[in-house]
Amino acid sequence: MAVGSLCWLLAVGTASAHGGSLAAGGRESLTIPTWLFLSTGGAAVGASFLLASFVTDRSFVERVHAWGTPLVDGEARIPRVLGRAIGVAGLAAVVVVGFFGPTTPRTNLAILLVWVGWWAGLAMTTYLVGNSWRVLNPLSTIALALPSLDRTYPDRLGAWPSVVGLLALVWLEVVSPLADDARLLATAVVGYSVLTLAGSVVFGRETWFSEADPVDRVFRYYGRVAPVSRAEDGSLRLRLPGMTLSTPRLVDGADEVAFVVALLWVTTYDGLVTTPAWRALTTPLVSAGLPPHLLYPFALLAGFGLFLGVYRLAVRVSTRTAETYLAPDELAERFAPPLLAIAAGYHFAHYLGYFLFLAPALGTATLAPFADPAAVPVYQLPDWFGGVALAAVILGHLVAIWVAHAAAFDLFPSRLQAIRSQYPFVAVMVFYTMTSLWVVSRPEVPLPHL
Numbered sequence: 001m002a003v004g005s006l007c008w009l010l011a012v013g014t015a016s017a018h019g020g021s022l023a024a025g026g027r028e029s030l031t032i033p034t035w036l037f038l039s040t041g042g043a044a045v046g047a048s049f050l051l052a053s054f055v056t057d058r059s060f061v062e063r064v065h066a067w068g069t070p071l072v073d074g075e076a077r078i079p080r081v082l083g084r085a086i087g088v089a090g091l092a093a094v095v096v097v098g099f100f101g102p103t104t105p106r107t108n109l110a111i112l113l114v115w116v117g118w119w120a121g122l123a124m125t126t127y128l129v130g131n132s133w134r135v136l137n138p139l140s141t142i143a144l145a146l147p148s149l150d151r152t153y154p155d156r157l158g159a160w161p162s163v164v165g166l167l168a169l170v171w172l173e174v175v176s177p178l179a180d181d182a183r184l185l186a187t188a189v190v191g192y193s194v195l196t197l198a199g200s201v202v203f204g205r206e207t208w209f210s211e212a213d214p215v216d217r218v219f220r221y222y223g224r225v226a227p228v229s230r231a232e233d234g235s236l237r238l239r240l241p242g243m244t245l246s247t248p249r250l251v252d253g254a255d256e257v258a259f260v261v262a263l264l265w266v267t268t269y270d271g272l273v274t275t276p277a278w279r280a281l282t283t284p285l286v287s288a289g290l291p292p293h294l295l296y297p298f299a300l301l302a303g304f305g306l307f308l309g310v311y312r313l314a315v316r317v318s319t320r321t322a323e324t325y326l327a328p329d330e331l332a333e334r335f336a337p338p339l340l341a342i343a344a345g346y347h348f349a350h351y352l353g354y355f356l357f358l359a360p361a362l363g364t365a366t367l368a369p370f371a372d373p374a375a376v377p378v379y380q381l382p383d384w385f386g387g388v389a390l391a392a393v394i395l396g397h398l399v400a401i402w403v404a405h406a407a408a409f410d411l412f413p414s415r416l417q418a419i420r421s422q423y424p425f426v427a428v429m430v431f432y433t434m435t436s437l438w439v440v441s442r443p444e445v446p447l448p449h450l
Contacts, residue, residue, distance in 0.1 A: 098186025102372035131223025165214035345396015
């Protein structure tokens with residue numbers, strides 16, 4: 001069934017990137033010169049590294065990252081049961097309303113709930129507050145009632161299925177009309193649910209969702225940026241945002257490093273393919289005979305390879321600048337978590353306006369899921385709102401700079417080693433910063449060629 005859903009997604013309709021016709025208008029271009037804007041953003045990241053370099057007191061860095069205060073028990077039975085019920089009800093609403101509700105995207109609860117409520121709203125709360133998806137996840141709840149064959153999950157696979165799954169999901173999001181066709185979206189959700197539940201039956205619920213499921217891993221990684229985190233004893237603690245990212249072994253293995261980079265890349269790719277520059281670049285290729293449905297997955301994989309290659313190059317250079325005998329893989333694992341702050345900052349910049357614009361429509365559809373009103377309420381964003389998105393990108397990079405600085409001081413015995421190890425990573429972050437800022441500064445156009 002999942003394979004059939006995939007084939008249908010590839011065969012039908014005109015594609016629309018995640019927002020589709022939901023949020024017409026989108027980004028607008030800046031009035032200041034692009035070179036000045038990008039160089040200012042890159043300089044801000046470089047300057048933050050210079051400022052962080054003056055903080056060489058290890059005890060101060062440790063106190064900042066260790067600060068925290070306990071919160072109420074997040075595993076209380078009533079909130080947990082209520083959260084699971086809400087998650088299952090949301091899944092049921094997406095399937096039922098998707099198949100039998102109105103066909104207008106802005107009035108269909110399934111479309112609004114998935115893209116506005118879940119992928120925009122809930123994802124933002126995950127890195128701004130804490131990961132509630134571990135309770136709300138309806139497929140994880142349903143898997144509790146299913147038997148398990150408890151087959152051994154191959155160690156060699158690790159997180160690679162989730163890397164492939166994340167790239168595949170973003171590809172489908174871009175090339176198929178999932179944001180415009182409620183029935184197609186409901187079919188995709190059913191297909192994904194069947195595949196996920198089958199995996200949990202074969203390998204066990206805990207193993208599947210911790211290793212192979214890309215959606216659960218995305219929310220779990222975003223939750224590591226949040227100020228509310230779970231301590232080793234299971235209790236909830238309030239910490240400074242992003243400070244958990246300096247924890248050793250937070251990312252373990254080349255597969256998990258690849259997932260972090262993939263998460264960073266797909267947030268950029270999502271916006272890149274709706275820029276005028278992308279349309280201008282790809283139009284000659286399509287005119288020359290390149291099939292558009294091959295263009296988009298090729299660009300997705302090529303961009304991922306570029307982002308991962310740039311990061312791996314920075315790791316190799318760092319081993320030389322720091323003059324360390326530590327293995328490159330160890331450095332790659334330790335300095336990958338700060339990239340999650342960058343991914344969160346860009347996701348916030350990309351989706352905050354989208355969420356606020358369509359939140360009234362989501363509220364209306366929730367109250368009357370089968371109604372199809374002619375007029376749908378939306379929130380018109382003020383002219384200055386574009387500055388919020390740009391600030392979010394910069395802030396995410398500044399958090400990443402500080403966390404990487406703290407990780408370096410925890411990893412290297414010499415202060416000079418710690419600072420010098422960051423030179424290539426700062427260069428990579430400046431590259432990521434300028435790329436992200438360029439994307440959010442471009443006007444948004446309909447997805448070309450599809």
